[in-house]
Amino acid sequence: MRARNSASRHVLRRASHQDGELSCIVVLGPADPVPATCRTVVRLSDDGRLTAGPSLLAGPATAEALDVDGATDLARHLARFDDPELLDDGRRLPTSVRLTRLLGPDGLDPGSLATAWRAAGPDPAPIATLGLTADGPVNVDLVADGPHALVVGTTGSGKSEALRSLVLSLASNQSPDHLVFVLIDFKGGSAFDACADLPHTVGLVTDLDDHLAARALRCLEAELRHREERFRTCGAHDVSSFRRSDHEGEPMPRLVVVVDEFAALAASLPDFVDSLVDIAQRGRSLGIHLVLATQRPGGAVTPAIRANIGLRLALRVQSADDSRDLIGSNAAAALPRHVPGRALLSFGPDEVLLLQLACASLPVDRDAPPVQTRAIEIPWSSETDTEAPDQRTDPTTDLTHLVDAITTAWRSLHRTPPRRPWPDPLPGRVTWPLATGPSSPAPPGDRSLVLGLADEPDRQRIVPFAWDLGDGPLLGVGLPGSGPASLAEVVVLAAARRWPAESCHVHVLDATGTGLVALSGLPHVGAVVSGGEVERQRRLVQSLSAELALRRSGGPTTVRRLLVVHGSGSLQARWTEAGHLDCWNQLIDLVAEGSAMGIHVCCTAETSSVPHRLLAACAQRLVFRLGDAADRAVFGVPTGAPGDLPPDRALALDGSPEPVLVHVARPVDGLAAAVARLSGSGARALAAHPANGQPTWVGVLPERVEPRELAADTSGPAVGTIRPDGTLTLPVGIADQGLVTAYLDLPPGAHAVVSGPPRSGRTTALVALAAAATRVEHLRTVVVAPASPPGRSSRAGPSPVVAGWPWPEGTEVFGSDDPSLAELVHHDGALLVLVDDADRLADDHGALSHLTTERRLDRHVVAAGRSDQLRVGGYRHWTREVRADGIGLLLRPDLDLDGDLVATRLPRRPAVPLVPGRGWLTGGGVGAGGFVQVVVATPDGVAS
Secondary structure (H helix, E strand, O other), X not given: OOOOOOHHHHHHHHHOOOOOOOOOOOOOOOOOOOOOOOOOOEEEOOOOEEEEOOOOOOOOEEOOOOOHHHHHHHHHHHOOOOOOOOOOOOOOOOOXXXXXXXXXXXXXXXXXXXXXHHHXXXXXXXXXXXXXXXXXXXXXXXXXOOOEEEEEOOOOOOHHHHHHHHHHHHHHHOOOOOEEEEEEEOOOOOOOHHHHHOOXXXXXXXXXXXXXXHHHHHHHHHHHHHHHHHHHHHOOOOHHHHHHHOOOOOOOOEEEEEEEOHHHHHHHOOOHHHHHHHHHHHHHHHOEEEEEEEOOOOOOOOHHHHOOEEEEEEOOOOOHHHHHHHXXXXXXXXXXXOOOOEEEEEEEOOEEEEEEEEEOOOEOOOOOOOOOOOOOOOOOXXXXXXXXXXXXXXXXXXXXXXXXXXXXXXXXHOOOOOOOOOOOOOOOOOEEOOOXXXXXXXXXXOOEEEEEEEEEHHXXXXXXXXXXXXXXXXXXXOOOOOOHHHHXXXXXXXXXXXXXXXXXXXXXEEOOOOOHHHHHHOOOEEEEEOOOOHHHHHHHHHHHHHHHHHHHOOOOOOOEEEEEEEOHHHHHHHHHHHOOHHHHHHHHHHHHHOHHHOEEEEEEEOOOOOOHHHHHHOOEEEEOOOOOHHHHHXXXXXXXXXXXXXXXXXXXXXOOOOOEEXXXXXXXXXXXXXXXXXXXXXXXXXXXXXXXXXOOOOOXXXXXXOHHHHHHOOOOOOOOEEOOOOOEEEEEEEEOOOOOEEEEEEOOOOOEEEEEOOOOOHHHHHHHHHHHHOOOOOEEEEEEEOOOOOOOOOOOOOOOEEOOEEOOOOOEEXXXXXXXXXXXXXXXXXXXXXXXXXXXXXXXXXXXXXXXXHOOOOEEEEEEEEHXXXXXXXXXXXXXXXXXXXXXXXEOOOOOOHHHHHOOOOOOOOOOOOOOOEEEEEOOOOOOOEEEEEEOOOOOOOOO
């Protein structure tokens, strides 16, 4: 009577309109509401008295009792009628059915389960007991009745419980050698409960991590390809024929993919629906079965999937439309809502069964007859199961009881665990060096560096991730702390471990200062240049650029060169500001062209902004965690790829359609310890094979150069020489270009100028030239200064002093007004005249004017003076002829004006600080066209 669609209500409504042809007597409890159609109400008291309103024909009365025989006879007559409140087929169904009762005592006995599995044969049918109909238990066969199933039911109808019972029933009837599960739970991760502990369960996917869900689905596609390949190998066309032909090989179990809340899966991963269509179409022959559960069939389940679904299980649905869509009638919408698990099972259009689904999550029935058990000895073996045995002794539900029994039965068989369709996900930390083994193949060839692990779901494997140096440079980008620094570390460590120090020279440019200096302890590493050392950065790039040019011209390429640039995103702006305009272009040239010449570059950036030319030159990229999707798109990361990556995890891009998820390794006990382990063996190897020499050290142009430093340089002589063509070559200091000895070259008859402001080192430069010239055979070296020293008016003795300066042994010193200078004009041999403070001498100094204009091939004049005074002297001064050759040394020059002294153009921004003794060298000697630091050649070592 309480239900709005009750049959009793319909009868009462008809009686109220039948004019006495139909009369109804309604029996109610004392507190029950009286239907509005009942006009006469008779109340029966506890003592049997009847009371009624005025409509009652008789007065007060007493109810007539019915004896037992009469009541029994009446009940027999009423038994032939059916209660209209009950469904015709459901009146004999219980409201709850235990799965354990349907499976029987053997379903809870591990020994009986193991025995039944052994006796099942090579190709047992995947049969499950779903529940109870009016005629008894109902079984389904996924091969004969499927191959796929659709389960539909609204919230609270028992849908998840039905899936659990299906999984447990299948697991009881099939061993993991013949059937396995992949459970996909998109209802928060708890739908399958302890079913995930079954030995049959080879994978569990939840909606708690969209990336892992997408990865699992890609692995399922790969599983199709794997099975097809095995079928082709043995000539089988389906699972049954494969099992008959390959009894001794790896088992091929049927794979049942169970999805709870398929609509949520389709909404979260829409691209996967197409993959499911492929599985649905090819699954029957490959032994893959789908069980899809959802609240509504419309929308999520596409026609292509429905066309391959043979089994349809309809629990209570919300609307008649959903019911007709699923089983072709309204019956599923009329199922009672207070009976969870009541369902309609459709095998086809004309075959629909009403059943009560079995329940596996009920508390254990303590009153049930005890299960007959027997002891089974299960030897423990770490090779068959690496997990500790289950310690549960008092399961609280039938579900845990069944899982324990099935697990124990499987362990008793001592079988190899079933193959999983996907490996475990990447670990949270990968330690370096990586362990090698059969599952971790070494990278191909002799040009790859293993940097971490890569996840390849399309191949169902985790493999070492390697940078193939032959395929070009590697770029790693990400936020600070996300992994670029780890990438820079492991690249150097991997190179030092893979190749000996004599065949691999490494340089590191750390623009961020994040602690890569520890790498300098490796014998492979020539230098670790930090972010503030702009001069060393420039020198390193220039050195490698020169090496690249040498190799392009046919130079040796036996030594592998590796440049690791950490923090490359900021270098272009930093170098431009410092005036090193060519460094960035040289670096891009190394990145783009170096690999072909054996010079390899790995660049990292802890920012989302990377110069376009660098990005375009790097086809191999590792994209760590960035700020948003727009930043990832700049580097080629496709939409939908995982973005919230943990530290050291990245997406590897190499032009393939799908990025590869990788995890960069870190030293197990820190960078310093890893360097210490590698440095000993590397140093011993370098000492044993010194042919290729040490890696090049990257220094700076010193602010003071001692003569012994020139003597230690093996690139050229430390003293002056006269070449066969008559060119006088004099070492003057250390060149900024290559940090080698710089030479002032004076071709036959040429002169040179040394200019600079006060205390710039002009006299020091002349002393250095004099020291080098005095060791040249048959060269007379003369110094001219503005005034003669006291007590001397002509040629000086050994180490004479002019204006307080000691000159090298063998130098002749004259005052500018010394009459003896005139005889120099008539000297027959080679002559070098060094004039100090030339700007203070007369414009038309006779002897010097004659020497400079005469242009004898074996005579040279080097005039030193203040740059501002030499510029003022212009065309009137005798130094005009000296400047005309364009050879000279411009100390601490005015970069805008002093270039005019030698008809050259100076850089607007100096590459090095302009300290005393440093200047721009012009001419044709080594170091010309760049800055040099003049050697201090005075006995007391004091520069002016």
